[in-house]
Amino acid sequence: MRAYLDNGATTPVAKEVVETMLPYFTERFGHPTFLYSLGQEAADAVDQSQKTIARTINAKSGEILFTSSATEANDIALRGVVYANRKRGNHIITTKIENPSILRTCERLEGEGFKIDYLPVDGEGFVDVSKLKEKLNDKTILVSVANVNDEIGTIEPVEEIGKLLRDQKEKIYFHVNAAAGYARVPFDVEQIGADLVSLSAHKIHGPKGVGALYIREGTPVEPVSYGYISLFKLKPGTENIPGIVGLAKAAELAFDGFERHTNHMKKLRDKLISGFERVPYSVINGPRGDKRSPANASCSFKGLEGESMLMHLDLNGISVATGSACSTTKLEPSHVLTAIGVKPEVAHGTIRFTLSRYNTEEEIDYTLEVVPRVVEQLRKISPVKPEEL
Amino acid sequence: MRAYLDNGATTPVAKEVVETMLPYFTERFGHPTFLYSLGQEAADAVDQSQKTIARTINAKSGEILFTSSATEANDIALRGVVYANRKRGNHIITTKIENPSILRTCERLEGEGFKIDYLPVDGEGFVDVSKLKEKLNDKTILVSVANVNDEIGTIEPVEEIGKLLRDQKEKIYFHVNAAAGYARVPFDVEQIGADLVSLSAHKIHGPKGVGALYIREGTPVEPVSYGYISLFKLKPGTENIPGIVGLAKAAELAFDGFERHTNHMKKLRDKLISGFERVPYSVINGPRGDKRSPANASCSFKGLEGESMLMHLDLNGISVATGSACSTTKLEPSHVLTAIGVKPEVAHGTIRFTLSRYNTEEEIDYTLEVVPRVVEQLRKISPVKPEEL
């Protein structure tokens, strides 16, 4: 039996998505900027894809930029907006638990003289909006918060943040990294008041190599890369047409039956979580219930180390991530787990299970059969006693 | 009958390439940085693809970076190298006939205080290496020249340039934009002495959304984008694995039978050129024979305007580009045609025909039947007399 439970890292491309992409490789392969019919077909495909993505977040189609990843979307959003607003201020607010794609761009910006506040979070990973409010000052130009944390599934109060920011006298741009949250939780740019939103195709059964950035009409964004401009000034280079079409199809599939999909994932998630709770010396990370992403279950198993667990699960056909999805090979524990107060010796034993609509109950049953066995096996050979942690 | 003769803009993806990519969408879809087997498969695919690309240009596999386009490769090469060598100097040399992806990055760099010399070219588009030599000074850190001009097919003396640069006391980095030349003319990074080389998959029957940058070992390159780093520091974001695999397969197909393919294209090219020469008041742009890309035929038909011609050819099933592949909708004539001394009123009547190994003699015969008819038709309704230009 196999169970792919690392959908937060990447997902298999849906069959329908592949089928939709195929003709754009071999038949409708034109360059979108060319006037002849093949080119127009490609341009139309980009147009339609913008419409589709826009619809899923209540945006206008002209507000969708296609990129090569959510990472790139984040980089364009953050640097693009702060460069364009440099004259107004140099202060950025984000959180301690953002994805490395945000944090590394922030590091870079600090090097360039921008001041960044990293908000702390509580034990379940929630940002405290009143703390955000305290940090606002007249130099603040951008706030960036993910709507869903990719490691522990916390659904952040982005709507409240958006409201706070809209109430300020001076415009403060609000970027939401929705790479982990898109197609898992509802997202309405108007309701949230987001000015920029990043997405990634390969997290929603679309292809790798494509992302999107929503940019609210009128938001000044400076280019951060240069070169041959095909359709979009902010992302030079020939567009990845099959990829863009694939992203749109993936979004269509995800939102067509959104309730059904997310309810399915919630059921599996809760089953996983209750199963893990029955494993001795285990700790669930992040919130329970409605404030948790339907797709995420994170659990620390005391007395063992995550990579060994990951490898053993793999030998049993189960794919997962260690606590920190992005530092598998670093010795430091995940910055997210640290931020919610998990002790390093516990953090090292953390496994992240992330679901998709394609996971089945059988897979979860199987996982819940294998996990306790592997935990026991690893604890048996561990010099660290779980009860002492 | 149809004839796709705009392979310089983009190409249909080869069937074998699509087949090679397919499993990476749905089965081998893992994230390359993850330790479990699916992840390792993806990492291996990247590894193998590096090897394949490296082999085609006589590089080492670790010297190949994958990007989302040649445009991005160019931007990383140019800005990355000059930022990393800013302390040594601020002088860059390129040519007047580079692709916009180079020229727009150069514009940007001028805005940042870099000094750029744009070398003139002769009537056939050749750079004069002695003129390049004159421009070298102790602030020169980078020279960027395309090995093949994308509009008029001129094969530049990159080997001679590389030799000149290697003879300098201080290291001057040499970037070659091979987007139009890769898989059309032989390329050996050692023989040429190139430090950086840009490629694009969609120009060689690979997928859109992937490019590559060769970076000679030891070449200092600063990142120009930031974020979540999967495999490559210089291109953050999750890799486009199917795209990378597709690029490698496309390269394999192109180089497996390189001679045969290029000889085929040369034959078709020369047939086209002789055909155009028989059209009254026509002028071939760029050189003839061995110094011309096997894939390029560019012709100015006096007394008519390119876009109308392009549209009429499209109505006849023939896809081509106007003179300037990159300014279809601008009123200015192509900067390349201007640089080789074509008068604007003639430049406006220029059509670029670009070939691939998949074009057939029948397509060329058909094209040579349609072109003179369309030329005549358009001249008949033109107020401009070709004999007066």
Place this chain on the structure above:
Amino acid sequence: MPVEYTERGMLKYTKKLIERFKNPKNVGEIENPTVVATEGDPTCGDMFKMFLKIENGRIEDVKFLSFGCAANIATGDMTADLIKGKTVEEAGKLQIKEIADGLGGLPAIKMHCATLAYRTLKKALTKYKQKQAGGAQARPKG
């Protein structure tokens, strides 16, 4: 637009425009035209030449020659259609928008084509009026 397109982006012609470009009804020259006007310049990539046959203040025939893009040809042909059979005075009231609308719209970057046809028409009508005036003056004198 927030997600900025380039000058080139999303250039798209309507079916109507392409149809007219393919089969323009009014291309050619008129022998012994009442008036001829040319606007534009081949060095800029577009030029338009209009021939009018005017009888009793009414435009009896219109033909044109075009050096330019598909939109140039189509707007020229549309303009010709729109003024054919009209009086000089009526033709003088033609709006640029009518030309574009007649083609189901024009991409923004191609509006200059409609403008070129329009300017050529204006020039022709002005010439005609000057000619009439000249003729009118000339007669008394002559």
Place this chain on the structure above:
Amino acid sequence: MPVEYTERGMLKYTKKLIERFKNPKNVGEIENPTVVATEGDPTCGDMFKMFLKIENGRIEDVKFLSFGCAANIATGDMTADLIKGKTVEEAGKLQIKEIADGLGGLPAIKMHCATLAYRTLKKALTKYKQKQAGGAQARPKG
């Protein structure tokens, strides 16, 4: 490398390593070991505990416990194999490279695992020698 990989990039274990990780032969504890040594720290994510049974200056048995990654377990197991049956002196000459080589190589970023096993061994041998020396001293005194 010119095209810089990250710390994470291209982490790949050999088949041999994975085989050992799956089926380590020497995990566990030794009852009444001659010497026990621990290195590493769970807060850093890796810890290694080694049990040696030494008789007449020869390592008769080796077992270990591991809190750490797959490489931690595999290098521990390899180290145990490499020193089992050897004299304390021979075992003292073990090189880190031998451990890695025994696994068909180690990713650069995992070399610290071989180092951890190695350091634990050194510590155990030092303890053993101290114990011996202590015992030797103790006897005359006692």
